[in-house]
Amino acid sequence: MDEDDPLLGMVHLPLYEIFKERSQVTGTWPLAGGIGHGKVRLSMVWRSVQLQAPRNLLGWDFGTVEVKPLITGHGLPGELYGSKLKLRSNLSSGKMYASKNENSWQPKSEEESVLLAVQKRYSTCVSIAFKHNRVFGDDVVAFSVLWLKDVPDEEELELELPVWKGDFKRACSNCLEAPGEKIGTLRVKLTYWAGLGMAHSAWANKDQNLRDIVEVINTAQENQDLDKIERKIGIVDAEQSSDTDSSDGERDIPDGSANQEQGPIDQIRDYKRREKTLHRRHRGLMQWKIPRTAKWVKNKVEGLEKKVSGAFDRTTGQAGIETEV
Structure with a gap:
């Protein structure tokens, strides 16, 4: 199949909420953000580690x-x-x-x-x-x-x-x-x-594995922000957020525009705002095979260009690291 592997879905696990009351948890969480459907049953255990170190040395x-x-x-x-x-x-x-x-x-x-x-x-x-x-x-x-x-x-x-x-x-x-x-x-x-964020996107695009990781992180951030909005305006309860069906169905951002008639300009702006989310779920322009194949060809060509240019890279001009024995 001449197209990039689609994201089937991801499971967002906010550990600060999951382990708020217990150190051992078993539950079911829905797939979100991709083209797949279903739920995942997970068992998790939190084990603390006693470590005394300066705060600046405990980072990522x-x-x-x-x-x-x-x-x-x-x-x-x-x-x-x-x-x-x-x-x-x-x-x-x-x-x-x-x-x-x-x-x-x-x-x-x-x-x-x-x-x-x-x-x-x-x-x-x-x-x-x-x-x-x-x-x-x-x-x-x-x-x-x-x-x-x-x-x-x-x-x-x-x-x-x-x-x-x-x-x-x-x-x-x-x-x-x-x-x-x-x-x-x-x-x-x-x-x-x-952690990884949007600033890493240009760097991650050079490697398919890193590109997939950043895509999942961005998906998790989108779903987290959407859950916060929905809870704030009362669409869902906080307790129900992990038990809902998978969010692969159309999930409009609750900004008051979902069920209102829009003009052509408003529709274009709305599409641009949600373009990446729609494309990730094979909706919008990406619901047809030809655009997906074109994107796959583009990524293949870019990958080949990077391999060719990398063969001529030289690192001899870098400053040396000073060491002591």
Whole structure:
């Protein structure tokens, strides 16, 4: 069959609710978010582990760093305030630009945070590079480095990060106390969100297995958000949410538009809003075989391109890791 394997369904298990009253649970949960039907019977046991370690060492290897929209500088040379900031993790990057407010930077969209996907968190840093715009490339004139081993999960922090002049590649490859000459500080608000998320999508698309994992996570998030909305407006009771039939039937988001007549523009907007959910369930455009086959061909071609381009990748230019014996 010349099409991608469809998602039959997933079972969302909120452990904080399941083990709220008992450490051993047996129950039945419905499939959700795919083209399949049915329920799954599961038995689960929670066993606690006594572990004494700093909170920042009990985190997840995969996560997303959310950098709040405004970064302010203190004690920096005047020419740096007109530079752009490039924020980078080991998986993604983002930019901030000089703000109208003095001594600060913000993204193009003033209300949106910069989201940086992370893997191997305990050997990874987030770098903030000051760059001057030039015709041929842009040089790193100063930088700041934050190692994520020092950041706890899901706690908003306001940090004073030193700004350095020195070897930028060396500072990003080695955890050094003083990677150069200190010339000022940056005040940054950020949060490390544990687990895979939407920021990992571009990275996960390079691998089919990771793509499937992210799809399941997004499905779980959609169903969790929908359950919260339905409980809030009284469509379902909290106790009944795990005993309902599988949610493979049409499940409209309760925004007041499900049973109302819509014009063509409203219908297009509604379809765009639910496009991924509909396609995952082989509805909308994907209810026909031709679009599904076209998507399969596109993924095959992209996979072949990545294999060919990967054969010519070189890593000899990376900065070496300094070690001691």
